[in-house]
Amino acid sequence: MxxxxxxxxxxxxxxxxxxxxxxxxxxxxxxxxxxxxxxxxxxxxxxxxxxxxxxxxxxxxxxxxxxxxxxxxxxxxxxxxxxxxxxxxxxxxxxxxxxxxxxxxxxxxxFLPGDTLTVDSVRSPPIYKLVAKRLAEMHKLNPAHPEISTEPFIWDKIEKFMRIMPKSFSNKEKQAKFRRIIQPYTELEKQYQLLKNELSKLDNVVVFAHNDLLLGNVLHNAKENTITFIDYEYSAYNYQAYDIANHFAEFVGLDVPDYSLYPDETLQRDWLRLYLEEYNGTPDVTENEIKKLYIHVNKFLLLSHFFWGCWSLIQSEHSLIGFDFLEYASIRFNELFKKKDQLFVSE
Incomplete structure (x- = not known):
């Protein structure tokens, strides 16, 4: 390219x-x-x-x-x-x-015409069909460039996040909240090593991934019936299942995440079938293929929670935007610890 x-x-x-x-x-x-x-x-x-x-x-x-x-x-x-x-x-x-x-x-x-997705529209079958197909098309791209590494970017990026994220705050009120709602760094580090050890063993393909498909980064043009992805700040080669899991995690919304909106197994399997039909270039997708990707996606979901938890801690120290990043970090880390047994689900 x-x-x-x-x-x-x-x-x-x-x-x-x-x-x-x-x-x-x-x-x-x-x-x-x-x-x-x-x-x-x-x-x-x-x-x-x-x-x-x-x-x-x-x-x-x-x-x-x-x-x-x-x-x-x-x-x-x-x-x-x-x-x-x-x-x-x-x-x-x-x-x-x-x-x-x-x-x-x-x-x-x-400027591109269209509406960003909402917690309602993202689960509409006609729209998620377009999203699944578009992501599969993107994952088939090979943007050859001498400066683009084809190794999964996620490990180096998270390790950088962990080096620069705050371990304490000078503001007493913020520090008290930090200690109350965020797990100790040693516990986070231990969980990261577990994630890295287990996920890197999976037979999951590495693709050129968006890595940040939150609802606001997906535009639906109703007139043309098309989907466009925007904001490529984190795009790089990464695990296929991570990119999908990262998108599924955004079904719950951002300002006040509601995890009852996380896509259930039926919706996920249908989404993954549509994705695999496009990615494989054939409608003949087996149940075993869908099951394997479904399991991988829900394992990589844990890594998505960890990534954005670390990111949000960094933002809590530096951002001037009026958003409670400390609270959001807590939400993502808590979801990781709630669901961590998914890491050991067998294929």
């Missing part, structure tokens, strides 16, 4: 508290024919890592330019060079939006 042209870079830093003014500065360079007096702005509030604002000229909504400002200190755990490379590669393959430009603390890119 060939990499396409590289977008311009602007030596500009956008103040997260002055999004519209900063976004206008970028759009003025990208769309010089637009009159500044006609600029319209829309703040998108789905993300908990970055800030996103759309800018368009009145009566030209479909030509909106999206301006994404990176969250504070997110460069500690996100490889921004890899992210922009991933967007270029995925756009060239027809999988996502075009990247218009980069700037010192963010990106400018194409």
């Amino acid at each position: 060939a990499e396409v042209h590289k977008e311009p870079h602007f030596d500009i830093v956008i103040d997260g508290d002055k999004l519209n003014e900063g976004a206008a500065e970028i759009v003025k360079l990208l769309r010089p024919a637009w009159s500044i007096d006609d600029y319209q702005f829309k703040l998108f509030t789905n993300g908990i890592s970055n800030k996103l604002v759309g800018v368009w000229c009145k009566d030209r909504y479909d030509e909106m330019v999206l301006i994404r400002v990176y969250g504070y200190k997110t460069d500690l755990f996100i490889d921004r060079t890899a992210e922009t490379r991933n967007i270029r590669l995925m756009h060239a393959a027809g999988y996502t939006h075009c990247l218009y430009a980069t700037f010192n603390n963010g990106l400018a890119y194409e």
Whole structure:
């Protein structure tokens, strides 16, 4: 897969508290024919890592330019060079939006029409059929690039997270909550080693994975009946079952996760059958294939909980976005410890 042209870079830093003014500065360079007096702005509030604002000229909504400002200190755990490379590669393959430009603390890119999924729409059979098929198509890609490792990225990434995540907080109130709701680091480290030892033994294929298919990163265009994935911050080669498990984990929602919404075995098996039909290139999928992938997915679900628990701890120390990252970390770790026996389910 060939990499396409590289977008311009602007030596500009956008103040997260002055999004519209900063976004206008970028759009003025990208769309010089637009009159500044006609600029319209829309703040998108789905993300908990970055800030996103759309800018368009009145009566030209479909030509909106999206301006994404990176969250504070997110460069500690996100490889921004890899992210922009991933967007270029995925756009060239027809999988996502075009990247218009980069700037010192963010990106400018194409607006794609569609609605992000909800806890209701993600479990609708006509929609999850499209998602399963699209993910299988992505997993069949081979984005050959000299800088992309074909080894599973998950272990190095988690180990980096564990090195930089806070072990204590200077704020007394936050420290008290941290000690009350988060398992001791030694216990987390022990659980990680168990996960790594057991999951790395599984015969699960390694594919080019999205690794962050939360509901807000999946766009459904009802008019065209298509699915598009956005946000490739974590995309890299990884275990097939991890990418699927990571998506299933998002069925429960984000702001107030409701684990009664986690897809049951019937829904998962149907989703996996649709996925395997596309991935294998044949409708002749056996029950044994579905069962094996189902078991692997629910083992890798534990690793997804661990990954985002660590991520959320890092965010709890640095993020300026109004979200209770400490509480979210606790939720994900608690789910891991509740379900940890899934690791030893036999095939």
